[in-house]
Amino acid sequence: MNQESDAERSSTQPAPRGRSTRQKRAVWAALSALEDFISAQDLHRLLSERGEQVSLATVYRILQAHQEEGSVDVLRPDDGEAVYRLCERQEHHHHLVCRSCGLTVEFAAPDIEAWAAQFAAEHGFTEQHHTLEVFGLCADCSA
Amino acid sequence: MNQESDAERSSTQPAPRGRSTRQKRAVWAALSALEDFISAQDLHRLLSERGEQVSLATVYRILQAHQEEGSVDVLRPDDGEAVYRLCERQEHHHHLVCRSCGLTVEFAAPDIEAWAAQFAAEHGFTEQHHTLEVFGLCADCSA
DNA sequence: CTGCATGCAAAAACTTTGCATCGCA
DNA sequence: TGCGATGCAAAGTTTTTGCATGCAG
Numbered sequence: 001m002n003q004e005s006d007a008e009r010s011s012t013q014p015a016p017r018g019r020s021t022r023q024k025r026a027v028w029a030a031l032s033a034l035e036d037f038i039s040a041q042d043l044h045r046l047l048s049e050r051g052e053q054v055s056l057a058t059v060y061r062i063l064q065a066h067q068e069e070g071s072v073d074v075l076r077p078d079d080g081e082a083v084y085r086l087c088e089r090q091e092h093h094h095h096l097v098c099r100s101c102g103l104t105v106e107f108a109a110p111d112i113e114a115w116a117a118q119f120a121a122e123h124g125f126t127e128q129h130h131t132l133e134v135f136g137l138c139a140d141c142s143a
Numbered sequence: 144m145n146q147e148s149d150a151e152r153s154s155t156q157p158a159p160r161g162r163s164t165r166q167k168r169a170v171w172a173a174l175s176a177l178e179d180f181i182s183a184q185d186l187h188r189l190l191s192e193r194g195e196q197v198s199l200a201t202v203y204r205i206l207q208a209h210q211e212e213g214s215v216d217v218l219r220p221d222d223g224e225a226v227y228r229l230c231e232r233q234e235h236h237h238h239l240v241c242r243s244c245g246l247t248v249e250f251a252a253p254d255i256e257a258w259a260a261q262f263a264a265e266h267g268f269t270e271q272h273h274t275l276e277v278f279g280l281c282a283d284c285s286a
Numbered sequence: 287c288t289g290c291a292t293g294c295a296a297a298a299a300c301t302t303t304g305c306a307t308c309g310c311a
Numbered sequence: 312t313g314c315g316a317t318g319c320a321a322a323g324t325t326t327t328t329g330c331a332t333g334c335a336g
Contacts, residue, residue: 124282139267
């Protein structure tokens with residue numbers, strides 16, 4: 001799967017405005033247990049298999065709320081399904097993903113962050129953000 | 144720093160596979176005349192207004208074909224509509240996109256290319272490729 | 287002629303929304 | 312108890328697909 005699951009995420013408050021409900025806790029718990037991105041549909045499926053009853057509409061509503069408050073990142077792959085991932089903080093990090101087995105390495109790239117910020121600024125852009133994902137075949141799958 | 148279009152792309156054939164049809168030529172011509180990204184829906188609307196009769200399904204089919212052969216870039220903004228644009232360079236390149244007005248700056252980032260390749264290699268990954276898109280508000284939209 | 291490409295419309299896939307009900311606070 | 316949260320299903324969007332017909336080669 002992956003290499004470094006960390007603890008201490010449960011300490012982070014979901015910080016959602018509004019009430020604490022079973023559904024919100026279930027979604028948050030599921031996201032916390034995941035290292036990688038997951039689509040709303042898959043998350044709903046995962047919860048169902050686990051016995052957590054949360055309607056698909058609610059999964060969307062909760063994810064949308066998190067997105068608006070910035071506690072999750074949203075990525076839109078080319079296949080049409082938006083995927084969500086817990087945003088541990090404002091730090092930015094990226095992924096190196098094996099497109100065969102899914103092995104994922106998370107990494108930070110300060111140089112690139114800085115470069116992107118400067119490049120955007122040079123062109124008069126503000127409120128810059130960016131996405132960087134690296135794909136390939138991992139050592140095992142390359143063999 | 145660079146975003147200029149280079150020559151040497153006229154050699155690329157619009158639609159290598161399949162027959163040359165009025166619809167394919169119309170789509171290709173429309174794309175060629177555009178500087179920025181356009182969605183399939185908007186492209187269809189544009190063609191219709193111009194009097195070019197091309198069904199929406201066919202626009203999708205043609206764009207999909209171009210996408211597969213790499214002659215157009217596809218971007219998926221967060222609002223759910225995929226946007227397409229002629230790929231000016233077959234080389235790897237990225238985009239700086241204004242998320243308000245859509246102004247796009249195409250750029251190459253050799254340093255990042257090299258960094259990504261090396262990073263992937265260090266982790267045993269092969270056949271590396273990556274995506275990097277920078278978003279923000281352009282000077283005009285920032286005002 | 288032959289068969290790929292197109293048009294049309296229905297279907298699919300994903301996400302949002304209206305409304306009645308439920309359950310935190 | 313009150314009002315936000317949820318469930319359900321229907322609506323909305325964007326994109327794909329089945330099938331008969333049309334046109335390029």
